[in-house]
Each structure stands twice: as C-alpha cells, then as structure tokens.
Amino acid sequence: xxxxxxxxxxxxxxxxxxxxxxxxxxxxxxxxxxxxxxxxxxxxxxxxxxxxxxxxxxxxxxxxxxxxxxxxxxxxxxxxxxxxxxxxxxxxxxxxxxxxxxxxxxxxxxxxxxxxxxxxxxxxxxxxxxxxxxxxxxxxxxxxxxxxxxxxxxxxxxxxxxxxxxxxxxxxxxxxxxxxxxxxxxxxxxxxxxxxxxxxxxxxxxxxxxxxxxxxxxxxxxxxxxxxxxxxxxxxxxxxxxxxxxxxxxxxxxxxxxxxxxxxxxxxxxxxxxxxxxxxxxxxxxxxxxxxxxxxxxxxxxxxxxxxxxxxxxxxxxxxxxxxxxxxxxxxx
Numbered sequence: 001x002x003x004x005x006x007x008x009x010x011x012x013x014x015x016x017x018x019x020x021x022x023x024x025x026x027x028x029x030x031x032x033x034x035x036x037x038x039x040x041x042x043x044x045x046x047x048x049x050x051x052x053x054x055x056x057x058x059x060x061x062x063x064x065x066x067x068x069x070x071x072x073x074x075x076x077x078x079x080x081x082x083x084x085x086x087x088x089x090x091x092x093x094x095x096x097x098x099x100x101x102x103x104x105x106x107x108x109x110x111x112x113x114x115x116x117x118x119x120x121x122x123x124x125x126x127x128x129x130x131x132x133x134x135x136x137x138x139x140x141x142x143x144x145x146x147x148x149x150x151x152x153x154x155x156x157x158x159x160x161x162x163x164x165x166x167x168x169x170x171x172x173x174x175x176x177x178x179x180x181x182x183x184x185x186x187x188x189x190x191x192x193x194x195x196x197x198x199x200x201x202x203x204x205x206x207x208x209x210x211x212x213x214x215x216x217x218x219x220x221x222x223x224x225x226x227x228x229x230x231x232x233x234x235x236x237x238x239x240x241x242x243x244x245x246x247x248x249x250x251x252x253x254x255x256x257x258x259x260x261x262x263x264x265x266x267x268x269x270x271x272x273x274x275x276x277x278x279x280x281x282x283x284x285x286x287x288x289x290x291x292x293x294x295x296x297x298x299x300x301x302x303x304x305x306x307x308x309x310x311x312x313x314x315x316x317x318x319x320x321x322x323x324x325x326x327x328x329x330x331x332x333x
Contacts, residue, residue: 004025006049006050007053008046009027009052010036010037010052012030012033017305021315028049039064042058046067049070051074053075054077056269061272065089071094073314075324076097077311078307080212080239081328082272090329095318096328097324102307105303107238110238111163111208111238114264115208116146118289119144120145125141128141146172148172149205150173150175150205152206153174153192154176155212155239156210157210159239161182164176165190176195177195178194204233205230206234207234208235211243212240218243221237223248223251235260237262237265238263238264240270242267242270249284264295
C-alpha cells in the first residue's frame with residue numbers, strides 16, 4: 001500500500017477539516033486543546049512532510065524551506081501572505097495558496113465594532129462599571145457618533161467594499177483612496193467618493209487603512225501622515241500592523257491630535273520584516289483612548305471551519321498534481 005503524503009497542520013483546527021484531510025493524507029496537528037505550534041515544533045514535524053496547512057502565527061522563508069525538502073504545497077488559511085516568501089517557495093517548487101474571500105465579511109463586521117467602540121469609549125466605560133465606579137447615570141464618557149461622520153477608507157478592494165456596504169446604514173459619507181478607481185456604477189452603488197490620500201486624511205473623522213503590507217505601505221500612517229489628519233479624528237487598523245507606525249500613533253494620542261486608536265493587528269505580528277518590534281508599545285496599551293482585539297478579524301467559528309476546509313481542499317489539489325485554485329506563485333518543477 002502506497003504511503004499517504006504527510007501534512008502538518010500548524011495550529012488547532014476543526015475536526016471536520018482533519019477528517020477531510022485524513023481522506024487523502026496523513027495529517028499531523030496539535031490537539032485536542034486549541035493551540036499553535038512554535039516554528040521549532042513545526043520544523044521538527046515538517047522535515048518529512050509534503051504539505052503544510054499554516055496560519056497567521058507562522059512564517060516561511062528560505063531557511064525554513066531548506067529544512068523541509070519534501071514540501072510540495074503550503075496552504076495558508078488566511079488572505080495576507082506577507083509572512084510567507086512566495087518567491088522562495090516558487091524557486092523550491094512549492095505551491096503557496098491563500099484564501100482571498102472567506103475573511104472579508106467577518107473582518108468588515110469587526111471594523112464596524114471597533115470603530116463604534118473607540119468612538120463611544122466603550123472599553124473605558126466598561127472598566128468603570130466593572131470597577132464599581134457606577135451608581136447610575138452621570139454626564140461622563142461622552143464620545144462621538146458615526147451619524148454624519150466622514151469615514152475614509154485607504155484601499156477599496158474586497159474588504160473596503162464590504163465595509164462600505166455595511167456603513168451604508170449609518171448615515172455617513174464614505175471617501176476612499178486607491179490608485180485603481182472603482183467603475184462609476186460601482187461607486188454609485190456603494191455611495192462612495194474617491195479622493196486623494198491627503199484629501200481623505202484631512203476630511204475624515206475616521207480613517208481605516210485596508211492595505212496589504214508591502215515596501216510601499218509599511219509605515220504609511222506615520223508621524224507625517226498623522227499631521228494631515230483632521231483634528232480629533234480616529235484611526236482604526238484591521239489590515240496589517242506595520243502599515244501603521246505605532247510609536248507615532250502613541251505620540252498623536254498623547255498630544256491630543258488623534259482622538260482614539262483601535263486595532264486588531266500589530267507590527268509585532270509581521271514576522272518576516274527586519275526590525276519589527278517584539279511587543280506592542282506600552283504607551284499604546286496604557287492609553288485609555290485605545291481599543292485592541294487579538295487578531296479576531298476572522299474569528300467566527302463557522303467562518304474558521306470553512307477556512308480550514310477550503311485550505312485543505314487546496315492541499316488536495318496540489319498533492320494530486322493540480323494547480324490550486326488560489327495559488328499566489330507558480331513553482332517551476
């Protein structure tokens with residue numbers, strides 16, 4: 001009987017996905033308790049593996065690939081793949097696949113939640129109630145509302161459009177900046193207006209950068225960009241941590257020029273970037289006008305189940321000699 005290909009799943013995943021994998025490979029995964037293997041633990045198990053099913057906590061570079069010479073496919077259960085060297089994978093004959101669509105809706109929902117939370121000072125108010133500092137209504141924690149606000153979206157891809165659709169019910173003006181404009185009919189359907197980046201920053205009450213992490217976008221929202229912000233504006237980051245200069249954000253919060261900062265992503269997560277910080281700046285964590293969630297963009301149970309299954313299906317395609325549906329490279333064999 002022929003040996004089944006070995007596939008290492010680097011993180012806890014749903015039993016349905018493991019059962020699907022067991023139909024065509026030998027899956028090796030953490031469990032049963034939720035967890036993620038470290039890089040060393042993954043390498044130890046992947047040295048003889050043909051496939052990997054990876055998550056945001058992983059990173060793959062040429063050194064990693066050299067230690068796993070039998071790899072044929074890396075299937076990422078995520079959309080942004082800046083932590084994975086696609087060119088190095090291609091050089092070594094390894095497919096790299098992603099999930100372009102499944103994360104869009106839950107991430108757009110979280111963006112709305114974080115925006116409201118930071119504008120209405122929800123975390124500070126919650127702490128006051130839990131700390132016993134509440135004896136009935138008092139004129140405190142007055143924040144800002146979305147109604148009548150201008151929301152600026154940097155990047156109008158799938159996520160930007162999904163966010164614009166959800167903002168339609170909030171009586172806001174939506175501006176976007178993107179080098180590739182939407183067609184006029186789509187702009188009208190979404191009710192959005194294209195601006196330059198500078199105009200968007202100057203006129204928006206809330207700014208959301210929804211951009212992939214590239215050389216051009218790293219640190220895009222830096223001290224200089226923050227000086228262009230409308231006084232009292234809010235910044236919400238659900239895209240990639242390093243698109244925002246976190247120290248510059250802390251400075252703007254302390255100076256009072258930025259009214260609040262909410263984030264689901266952080267620069268410390270961008271594993272392959274040289275010089276990345278190893279922690280979130282303490283000044284941000286301690287600032288009462290911040291709201292943070294631990295990378296929950298796609299953390300909806302049903303969505304994560306479907307993501308694992310979709311990533312497993314791409315593994316099957318690659319291991320059976322097909323081109324995976326959502327490959328981001330084209331390895332030469």
